[in-house]
Amino acid sequence: MWFMENPTGxxxxxxxxxxxxxxxxxPVKTNxxxxxxxxxxxxxxxIFLIQAAVGILGNSLLFGVYTFTLLTGHKLKPKDxxxxxxxxxxxxxxxxxxxxxxxxxxxxxxxxxxxGCKVVFYAHRVSRGVALSITCLLSGYQASKLHPKISGxxxxxxxxxxxxxxxxxxxxxxxxxxxxxxMKMTGPVNSKNLTLKNIFVYCSKLPQDKLRDxxxxxxxxxxxxxxxxxxxxxxxxxxxxxxxxxxxxxxxHSRSLSPRPSHEARATQTxxxxxxxxxxxxxxxxxLSLCIAFIRSPNEWLVNISVFAASCFPTFSPLVFISSDVxxxxxxxxxxxxxxxxxxx
Numbered sequence: 001m002w003f004m005e006n007p008t009g010x011x012x013x014x015x016x017x018x019x020x021x022x023x024x025x026x027p028v029k030t031n032x033x034x035x036x037x038x039x040x041x042x043x044x045x046x047i048f049l050i051q052a053a054v055g056i057l058g059n060s061l062l063f064g065v066y067t068f069t070l071l072t073g074h075k076l077k078p079k080d081x082x083x084x085x086x087x088x089x090x091x092x093x094x095x096x097x098x099x100x101x102x103x104x105x106x107x108x109x110x111x112x113x114x115x116g117c118k119v120v121f122y123a124h125r126v127s128r129g130v131a132l133s134i135t136c137l138l139s140g141y142q143a144s145k146l147h148p149k150i151s152g153x154x155x156x157x158x159x160x161x162x163x164x165x166x167x168x169x170x171x172x173x174x175x176x177x178x179x180x181x182x183m184k185m186t187g188p189v190n191s192k193n194l195t196l197k198n199i200f201v202y203c204s205k206l207p208q209d210k211l212r213d214x215x216x217x218x219x220x221x222x223x224x225x226x227x228x229x230x231x232x233x234x235x236x237x238x239x240x241x242x243x244x245x246x247x248x249x250x251x252x253h254s255r256s257l258s259p260r261p262s263h264e265a266r267a268t269q270t271x272x273x274x275x276x277x278x279x280x281x282x283x284x285x286x287x288l289s290l291c292i293a294f295i296r297s298p299n300e301w302l303v304n305i306s307v308f309a310a311s312c313f314p315t316f317s318p319l320v321f322i323s324s325d326v327x328x329x330x331x332x333x334x335x336x337x338x339x340x341x342x343x344x345x
Contacts, residue, residue: 045105058318092127
């Protein structure tokens with residue numbers, strides 16, 4: 001026999017279960033404490049689920065297209081190598097941040113143990129940093145192709161081997177840079193333990209030396225500032241080149257209708273849109289993460305907004321690539337043609 005008690009003003013529901021033991025006829029009372037989800041948690045869980053599903057499907061499609069192109073022996077452009085690593089880092093961000101937060105929003109609180117928390121947070125920090133450095137590499141590569149003074153010199157440095165080595169260095173850099181992250185994370189603990197800080201419900205942060213934390217924060221800020229500065233400089237250079245190109249084309253075709261932009265101009269506009277959206281999402285996520293780090297008990301909405309902002313670019317960027325990349329349209333067209341032929345026969 002069981003019944004439920006729900007005290008007013010309290011989200012916790014206590015379920016009392018009476019059962020008769022096979023060895024004794026005396027009833028035994030067992031209490032189970034279940035935390036019911038509020039409507040706000042359910043809504044955020046649905047939002048996180050849609051965001052993670054769209055982002056993972058889009059990034060997985062792009063990763064499959066670029067990997068298939070590489071394995072089939074087709075000529076792979078250096079930009080495709082960069083994009084391949086970017087979508088891989090985006091998927092890791094969604095797997096390490098979006099999915100755990102979705103599970104927590106739907107009511108699962110203790111689904112990660114101590115090693116699981118360390119791996120998840122380490123993977124998130126590494127993939128977040130790799131996405132930053134790879135986006136910086138992408139904007140610098142595109143700027144070198146457009147700038148007339150350095151395009152000839154950089155042509156030797158933008159070979160696929162060199163780009164692949166740069167991507168490898170990006171992964172090594174952030175694997176070493178974030179080696180301290182697993183040491184300060186642990187599994188979920190009792191909220192009465194005031195020495196630990198519950199940040200994302202499913203994991204907790206161990207107390208650390210303030211000097212060491214400050215030193216790590218300075219190192220992270222330095223690398224973030226360098227990569228963001230390069231991105232802003234490269235984006236500004238691309239904007240100036242596009243404006244000069246537009247004025248030159250308008251002068252040549254002054255009597256004709258508006259000419260169609262070149263392939264390089266369209267690619268540059270796509271990269272500019274991606275870089276600007278990445279900078280906005282990254283800065284917003286960094287500011288919110290900084291606020292959460294300095295607040296003793298951060299508000300749940302603040303944590304949810306921080307996670308949503310961190311997952312915006314990994315969800316948004318594959319949609320832009322799919323709509324503008326020729327490889328994706330050809331790959332989907334070939335798959336659709338083969339499927340149609342197999343259905344006919």
